[in-house]
Amino acid sequence: MIKFNQVYKRYPGGHEALKNLSFDIAEGDMVYLTGHSGAGKSTLLKLIAAIERPTSGSAIVRGQNIKSLKGSALPYLRRNLGLIFQDHKLLFDRNAFDNVMLPLQICGFDHRESSKRVRAALDKVGLLKREKTNPIALSGGEQQRLCIARAIVNRPSILLADEPTGNLDAEYSTEIMNIFKSFHQVGVTLLISTHDESVLRQFPAKAIALKSGELVI
C-alpha cells in the first residue's frame, strides 16, 4: 500500500529530514510511526500525502509514485487518504456537520447520500448529538474526534494520523485509539505517528521508529 525505497528528503538550506528510508506497509496494516519530535515523523506523513515531494528515492502510495505525481492527479490521490492532523485543521465558520460534509462536497456526492454518510461518521466518533455545534465550542478531544470523522467520511483506504493523542489526557487517548482499532478491524490501512508510550503499551502494533531522519532497527 505504501512502499518507500531509499527515500531522502532534503529541505532548501541543506537540512536533511529523512535519510535513506525504506519500508513497506501492506494493505490493512496498522503501523506506528515513533520517534522524538524532529525525528522526521511529520515529514514522512507529508511525503505520503504528497504535501512534500521526496528529494530522491521512490515513495509509492497506492501504486502511484509521489515524486513524479502530476499536480492534476494529486487531488484524486488525497481522496483515498484520510488525514488526521494534530492541530485538527477544522473550519470555524461552519458547524460540525458541515465540516464533515466538506470532503463529500469536494467529491461531488449527492446531498441526501452524503447527509447519511456524515451522520454515520459523526455517530462513529460519538458526536452525532453535536452536529450543529461550531467546532470552536468543542473540547480538544471532541475536536480531534471531529477531525477523524472528516477523515473517514469519504471511506479512505489509508488513514494517516499525526500525533492524534498529542494534546489529550489518557482517557481521551484511549477513546481515540479504540476508534482507530475499529477501523483497523474493517481493513483500513493505518499509519499513526505518536510518541505516547502509554498508547504504544496499551495498543501494541508494528512500529517504524525514526531517529534524526533515519530508520532505527
Add this chain to the structure above:
Amino acid sequence: MRNSVLQHLRVIRFTFQRLLHNPSSTLLNLLVIGIALSLPVGGYVLLKNVQNASSQMAGTPQISVFLNPTTTPDEISRFGKQLKEHAAIDHIEFVPRDLALKQIQVSTGLADVIGGLSQNPLPDAFIIYPVPMDVKKLELLRDDLTSWPKFEHVQLDSAWAYKLEALLKFCRLVVLILAVMLSFALIAITFNTIRLQILTQREEIEVSKLIGATNGFIRRPFIYFGMAQGFLGGITAWLIISISLHILNLSLVGLTKLYGTSFTLSPLSLGDSFSLLAFSAYLGWLGAWLSVSQHLWQIEPK
C-alpha cells in the same frame, strides 16, 4: 451529470448567500461598478440620441447643380428625367434662371442692384435631394454629377455634415477612452475583492486542498462571485442610466415646448441592455479569473 449540475447550482446559491452576507460592502462595490459603467454607457446613449436628433432636424443635405448657359431646354428636360431615375436621388427641383433672379431680388433686398444689371447673370439650376446617406456617399454622388456634360458647377453643402461628423467622431473617441479606462477599473475592483476573499478563506482553501479538492473546485466559487458581482454592477449601471434619462426627459419637456418641438431622449435599446449586462459579467469574470490565478497557487498546505 445531474450531480455536477447540482454542484454548480449549489455554488451559485452559495455565491448569492455570500453577496448578501455582507450587504454594505456588496452595495458599495455594486455602486462603484455601476457608476464606472454608467459613465461611458450613458455617454454612448446621449451620443446616439444626438445623432438621431441631428439627422431629423437637418434633414438630408442638398446638392446644387448649376448648368452651362448654353444648355438648351431640351437638354434640361432630358437631364431632369435622368436625374429623377437616379437610384441615389430622392427628388429634384428645377430652378430656371429667371426664377432664381426674382428670388434673389425678394429675399436679399438687392432689387435695386439687380435691377441695374443689363442681363441675368444667373444660370439655370437643379436642386437635388438625395436619399439619406452618409457624407462619403454624398461626395461620390457629387463627383458622379460633376462628370455629366453641361453640369458647370456641382455644389454639395456638406460643411455642416462634416462638422457634425467630426464632432461626433471626437465624442465617440472620448466615450471609447472612458469605456476602456473604466473597464480596467472594473477588472481591478473585482480583482481586489476576490483577493481579499481568498485571503480570508485561506484556511478553507488549504484544508480543501488537503482533502482532495481539485483546483477547479476551489476556483469555481470565486469565479462565480466575480461574474455575479459584474452582472449586478451592470444592472446597477442600467438603473442609473434609466433613472437619469427619465429625469432629463422630464426637464426636456419644458425646454422643447419653448422651441415648439417635442424631443425625448430614448433609453437603452434591448440589445444594448443585454450587451451591457453581458459585458459587465464578462469583466467581472475576467477580474476574478486573473485574481484567482494570481493568488490561489500561493496557498499550498504545509
